[in-house]
Amino acid sequence: MEPKERREQILEHAAFLFGKNGYHATSITNIIESAGIARGTFYLYFKNKRAVFEELLDALVIQINSKIKTVEMDPGAPSPREQLVDNIVGVLELLTKNRALLSILLERAVGLDQRSAKKLADFYEKISHTIDGSIQLGQQMGLVRSCNTKMASLAAIGVLKEVLHDMLRTPEDNQRLREVAGEVLDIFSRGVLIDGVSLP
Amino acid sequence: MEPKERREQILEHAAFLFGKNGYHATSITNIIESAGIARGTFYLYFKNKRAVFEELLDALVIQINSKIKTVEMDPGAPSPREQLVDNIVGVLELLTKNRALLSILLERAVGLDQRSAKKLADFYEKISHTIDGSIQLGQQMGLVRSCNTKMASLAAIGVLKEVLHDMLRTPEDNQRLREVAGEVLDIFSRGVLIDGVSLP
Amino acid sequence: MEPKERREQILEHAAFLFGKNGYHATSITNIIESAGIARGTFYLYFKNKRAVFEELLDALVIQINSKIKTVEMDPGAPSPREQLVDNIVGVLELLTKNRALLSILLERAVGLDQRSAKKLADFYEKISHTIDGSIQLGQQMGLVRSCNTKMASLAAIGVLKEVLHDMLRTPEDNQRLREVAGEVLDIFSRGVLIDGVSLP
Amino acid sequence: MEPKERREQILEHAAFLFGKNGYHATSITNIIESAGIARGTFYLYFKNKRAVFEELLDALVIQINSKIKTVEMDPGAPSPREQLVDNIVGVLELLTKNRALLSILLERAVGLDQRSAKKLADFYEKISHTIDGSIQLGQQMGLVRSCNTKMASLAAIGVLKEVLHDMLRTPEDNQRLREVAGEVLDIFSRGVLIDGVSLP
DNA sequence: TATGAATGAGTCTTCATTCAT
DNA sequence: TATGAATGAAGACTCATTCAT
Numbered sequence: 001m002e003p004k005e006r007r008e009q010i011l012e013h014a015a016f017l018f019g020k021n022g023y024h025a026t027s028i029t030n031i032i033e034s035a036g037i038a039r040g041t042f043y044l045y046f047k048n049k050r051a052v053f054e055e056l057l058d059a060l061v062i063q064i065n066s067k068i069k070t071v072e073m074d075p076g077a078p079s080p081r082e083q084l085v086d087n088i089v090g091v092l093e094l095l096t097k098n099r100a101l102l103s104i105l106l107e108r109a110v111g112l113d114q115r116s117a118k119k120l121a122d123f124y125e126k127i128s129h130t131i132d133g134s135i136q137l138g139q140q141m142g143l144v145r146s147c148n149t150k151m152a153s154l155a156a157i158g159v160l161k162e163v164l165h166d167m168l169r170t171p172e173d174n175q176r177l178r179e180v181a182g183e184v185l186d187i188f189s190r191g192v193l194i195d196g197v198s199l200p
Numbered sequence: 201m202e203p204k205e206r207r208e209q210i211l212e213h214a215a216f217l218f219g220k221n222g223y224h225a226t227s228i229t230n231i232i233e234s235a236g237i238a239r240g241t242f243y244l245y246f247k248n249k250r251a252v253f254e255e256l257l258d259a260l261v262i263q264i265n266s267k268i269k270t271v272e273m274d275p276g277a278p279s280p281r282e283q284l285v286d287n288i289v290g291v292l293e294l295l296t297k298n299r300a301l302l303s304i305l306l307e308r309a310v311g312l313d314q315r316s317a318k319k320l321a322d323f324y325e326k327i328s329h330t331i332d333g334s335i336q337l338g339q340q341m342g343l344v345r346s347c348n349t350k351m352a353s354l355a356a357i358g359v360l361k362e363v364l365h366d367m368l369r370t371p372e373d374n375q376r377l378r379e380v381a382g383e384v385l386d387i388f389s390r391g392v393l394i395d396g397v398s399l400p
Numbered sequence: 401m402e403p404k405e406r407r408e409q410i411l412e413h414a415a416f417l418f419g420k421n422g423y424h425a426t427s428i429t430n431i432i433e434s435a436g437i438a439r440g441t442f443y444l445y446f447k448n449k450r451a452v453f454e455e456l457l458d459a460l461v462i463q464i465n466s467k468i469k470t471v472e473m474d475p476g477a478p479s480p481r482e483q484l485v486d487n488i489v490g491v492l493e494l495l496t497k498n499r500a501l502l503s504i505l506l507e508r509a510v511g512l513d514q515r516s517a518k519k520l521a522d523f524y525e526k527i528s529h530t531i532d533g534s535i536q537l538g539q540q541m542g543l544v545r546s547c548n549t550k551m552a553s554l555a556a557i558g559v560l561k562e563v564l565h566d567m568l569r570t571p572e573d574n575q576r577l578r579e580v581a582g583e584v585l586d587i588f589s590r591g592v593l594i595d596g597v598s599l600p
Numbered sequence: 601m602e603p604k605e606r607r608e609q610i611l612e613h614a615a616f617l618f619g620k621n622g623y624h625a626t627s628i629t630n631i632i633e634s635a636g637i638a639r640g641t642f643y644l645y646f647k648n649k650r651a652v653f654e655e656l657l658d659a660l661v662i663q664i665n666s667k668i669k670t671v672e673m674d675p676g677a678p679s680p681r682e683q684l685v686d687n688i689v690g691v692l693e694l695l696t697k698n699r700a701l702l703s704i705l706l707e708r709a710v711g712l713d714q715r716s717a718k719k720l721a722d723f724y725e726k727i728s729h730t731i732d733g734s735i736q737l738g739q740q741m742g743l744v745r746s747c748n749t750k751m752a753s754l755a756a757i758g759v760l761k762e763v764l765h766d767m768l769r770t771p772e773d774n775q776r777l778r779e780v781a782g783e784v785l786d787i788f789s790r791g792v793l794i795d796g797v798s799l800p
Numbered sequence: 801t802a803t804g805a806a807t808g809a810g811t812c813t814t815c816a817t818t819c820a821t
Numbered sequence: 822t823a824t825g826a827a828t829g830a831a832g833a834c835t836c837a838t839t840c841a842t
Contacts, residue, residue, distance in 0.1 A: 003826075024224045027811065038828045043813065151383045154366050155359040162358025163351065169321075183351045191391035203801085228837060238803040240840080249837070403805075424624050427832060438807045443834065551783045554766050555759040562758025563751065569721075583751045591787035596795075603822085628816060638824045640819080649816070807839075818828075 007045050010035055014052045019100025023053060023116075053104070053116055060101045061123050067091050081185065081199040088160070088181035096167055096174065106165055128153045135192060145194045152192050159184055207245050210235050211259075214252045219300020223253060253304070254316055260301045261323050267291050271334075281385065281399040288360070288381035296367055296374065306365055328353045335392060345394045352392050359384055407445050410435055414452045419500025423453060423516075453504070453516055460501045461523050467491050471534075481585065481599040488560070488581035496567055496574065506565055528553045535592060545594045552592050559584055607645050610635050611659075614652045619700025623653060653704070654716055660701045661723050667691050671734075681785070681799040688760070688781035696767055696774065706765055728753045735792060745794045752792050759784055 001009070013035040017026040028049055032042050046052045067090035071083045078086070095102040105120070131153035138144030163184055189199045201209070213234040217226040228249055232242050246252050267290035271283045278286070295302040305320070331353035338344030363384055389399040401409075413435040417426040428449055432442050446452045467490035471483045478486075495502040505520070531553035538544030563584055589599045601609070613635040617626040628649055632642050646652050667690035671683045678686070695702040705720070731753035738744030763784055789799045 001826080006826080028813085029811075039813085040815080040829065041827055044826070048812075147386065148379075148383050151363065151380065152387060154362045155384065155387050158358035158360070158362025159355040160358070162354045162361065165358075166354050179348075180351065183348050184355065186347070187352060187355050187391035188387075191387035191389075195396070201801095206801090227835090239805090239838090240803050241801080243838070244801070401805080406805080428834085429832075439834085440808065440836080441806055444805070448833075547786070548779075548783050551763065551780065552787060554762045555784065555787050558758035558760070558762025558765075559755040560758070562754045562761065565758075566754050579748075580751065583748050584755065586747070587752060587755050587788075587791035591791035601822095606822095627814090639817090639826090640824055641822080643817070644822070803840105803842080805839105805841090807837105809836100811835080812833085814832080815830100816828105817830105818826105819824105820826090821824080 003045070006037075006041070010037070010042060010045055011052065011056060015056050015098075015100040015104070017100075018053065018056065019103035023049075023104075050113055050116065054119065056101065056104060057116060057119055060098075060105060061119075063094055064091055067094055079200055081189075084185055084199070085178065085181045088185060089177050091160075092164070092167070092177050092181060093174070095164055096172055096177070099168060099172075102164055102168055106161060106168070124157065128157060131156050138192070143194060143197055144192050147192060155191065156188050159188060203245075206237075206241075210237070210242065210245055211252065211256060215256050215298075215300040215304070217300075218253065218256065219298075219303040222303070250316065254319065256301065256304060257316060257319055257323075260298075260305060261319075263294055264291055267294055268330075279400055281389075284385055284399070285378065285381045288385060289377050291360075292364070292367070292377050292381060293374070295364060296372055296377070299368060299372075302364060302368060306361065306368065324357060328357060331356050338392070343394060343397055344392050347392060355391065356388050359388060403445070406437075406441070410437070410442065410445055411452065411456060415456050415498075415500040415504070417500075418453065418456065419503035423504075450513055450516065454519065456501065456504060457516060457519055460498075460505060461519075463494055464491055467494055479600055481589075484585055484599070485578065485581045488585060489577050491560075492564070492567070492577050492581060493574070495564055496572055496577070499568060499572075502564060502568055506561065506568070524557065528557060531556050538592070543594060543597055544592050547592060555591065556588050559588060603645075606637075606641075610637070610642065610645055611652065611656060615656050615698075615700040615704075617700075618653065618656065619698075619703040622703070650716065654719065656701065656704060657716060657719055660698075660705060661719075663694055664691055667694055668730075679800055681789075684785055684799070685778065685781045688785060689777050691760075692764070692767070692777050692781060693774070695764055696772055696777070699768060699772075702764060702768060706761065706768065724757060728757060731756050738792070743794060743797055744792050747792060755791065756788050759788060 010031065014026070014031050017030050017034060021030075026049075028039070028042060031049075031052070032039055035042075046055075068087050069083065071080050071087075073080070077083070095105070128150075132149050135144055135149045135152050139146065139149070163180060185199070193199065210231065214226070214231050217230050217234060221230075228239070228242060231252075232239055235242075246255075268287050269283065269290075271280050271287075273280070277283065295305070328350075332349050335344055335349045335352050339346065339349070363380060385399070393399065410431065414426070414431050417430050417434060421430075426449075428439070428442060431449075431452075432439055435442075446455075468487050469483065471480050471487075473480070477483070495505065528550075532549050535544055535549045535552050539546070539549070563580060585599070593599065610631065614626070614631050617630050617634060621630075628639070628642060631652075632639055635642075646655075668687050669683065669690075671680050673680070677683065695705070728750075732749050735744055735749040735752050739746065739749070763780060785799070793799065
């Protein structure tokens, strides 16, 4: 088999098992048995278990970032609400299609080794900063009410995480993704917007 | 030492270590060295490592539940908002005083064994149901706007979890607990209340 | 079994195997099977294989040093030759009684890990220095002919090592130890003494 | 590349690595990376790792033997001492030029597999016999004093080995090779010759 | 009730060797 | 001839749990 394919194959099996049983409960033995390869073959492609995990995590972060587009204010562009819903739908879609990775993303720092934990923390930190910035911008534009923007951005992330976590438990239903995204955005936007203003 | 004290002693040391390093990273050796007891003694009081964790989890759930009071509508009672803030402050206080337990609570199902995971899930499920019920009641009373109540309750839990998670990372600041609780409640209540209505 | 006994037991079996098969060819599995203990038990007493080896090496060095007495010139003392022969016999006796350890001692740096190799090198270095010093003293006293003392001390060590190495291959014969020691000393002393002078 | 060249190339790289890091610490991977060939190619030329080592050892033994000339007593020949020094210088030169091989030669039996160990032992055995024979001849000629000739030949080998071992540790200094050879020979010859007689 | 020595199943990791292309 | 992907036996080490004292 071509090295690239084999790599991919190992990553897929590992992702599935990490997602299903968690990082610690997944042994190298599990991975190689699942992939149907010899023990040594695994180490031909990855230095160790952590390397696999980190690679999955990195790829996931990149994919997620690629789904998030900056909201455009051009006259011809869709409404901001539309664009935000699109962003949320994009992420939800990616992650529900990829439950294994989602599970990885939701696994908190505890349980991972230092480096992976740091990576995950950095990822959330960056998202949090972005949202925080948007909220502050909203305040300057007179759209967002006076509030602790740090707290508000945490709230936004928390809501999304919990919804995703719930999706992990319940059967997939892609039909409703747009609806869910809308609900989530509504709750959050009403939560921070000035009375009487609604997301255009 | 009295059997009951010894149990308690072991639980405390275990809680500290679980909280600090996570379930997996905490070994029996860590616990007994921390508690200053012999290996065999540990097994005199607990069937195995999981039993300790479950007992801590159970106790935590009981404590949290004891902090949540049903909102009273009596004329002489404090305003509903006041009561809700009190509830939130109560939980935040309990958990920030007890970072070890908080860390346990936030550790997601992944990584724990089946049974503990189930317990944690049930706990959140129950809270979710309670909030869901309250929101539906609010809708019947014409206070809460039409929305997916399940989603709304998830949102509420998500916001709280994320805020707690953040508290775990940052130095303790009990002064601001009430302020944080207020912010959280504001965001959430505005998110679900009918336009023009505010939490009394 | 008492910890001290168990330690000793493991050391003995390890020494035997290291001596018989060399450091690398001896696995932890070999040692525990030879000692009839469980895998974990080994690690209860030693951090790893190297730790066992180093402990054996240290003990050996100490024992050897204890066998070497400074030559006394007191009027009532045995002749210097007698004393030197005694020293050599002491070392030969110790090492032939303990073939496992001897084999360890002769195993050159190559094959051992950095640290153990250093220890062994240091040991020989120290002996070399001592001999070198004695030879220089002999020169000042007009007993030893002019020669490269460094080379001479290397020669002394080399002769002894080779003789020991040979003893390792041939059946033990403690009767002849004194004779061997005498021969070795004669060759070396004639080699460096001034013509006409003989070891008193 | 011509098969013969390729073989040579592999041998050279292996010799360098064996000499630098020892037999065990040198992996097939090291060798093929150093030689810049594919894994499979190695096994096209050698049955296994041991085969390479043995081939190097054999070649070394042959080279050493070629450096040792029988001492000629012809009237026109250089003095016996001169001839012996020449022999020693030849061997020292060969081995110091080829530190990799020297390191192999000094690596004692321990650590090598049975067969290679045997080969090395046989080599030393043969040298020992040769020296032993010469000493006995010297005794018959009334030049060498009465002594244990076996022990004396061991001494000769031991001195040489130790000097070589020392050369391995110190920077090369080919200028002094002849001087070193002289010192070594002096110590040894004085050690065994009859009083008053000196090597002609 | 307390101790702590002993256990051994389970993990990770390395590396000489094989074999299909 | 050459390649390099694949193999799997073997080795080191960990740790929850048991049990004789």
